[in-house]
Amino acid sequence: MSQNNEAGETSASPSSLPSVPRFAMPQAFVILGFVAATVVLALVARMTVPDIVTLLTAAGGISVVVLLAANVRNGGGGGARLLRRLVRAAVGPGSGN
Numbered sequence: 001m002s003q004n005n006e007a008g009e010t011s012a013s014p015s016s017l018p019s020v021p022r023f024a025m026p027q028a029f030v031i032l033g034f035v036a037a038t039v040v041l042a043l044v045a046r047m048t049v050p051d052i053v054t055l056l057t058a059a060g061g062i063s064v065v066v067l068l069a070a071n072v073r074n075g076g077g078g079g080a081r082l083l084r085r086l087v088r089a090a091v092g093p094g095s096g097n
Helices: 025-043 049-073 077-091
Strands: 002-004 010-012
Touching: 025 049, 049 077
Parallel strands: none
Antiparallel strands: 002 010
16 A cells, blocks of 8 residues: 655555565674684684684574474474575576676
């Protein structure tokens, strides 16, 4: 359901807008953990930034795969659905941008 405002523009009612996942404390802790790991690796291990980015990207990717596999194996319907969507996105054509 859309409505016209004073400027003549069409705006959607709040009930018709798609729900957007909120940025909450768990997401902030993940980002904070990656930043802290970067600082520790740069200062203590004397690693370069590209090496740190590669290491943390690989660790994050492995974590996602393990969590998805555990969720699918334990009968989580959401995990199987998410896994199908990820595979479909990886195999399908790009957005063209």
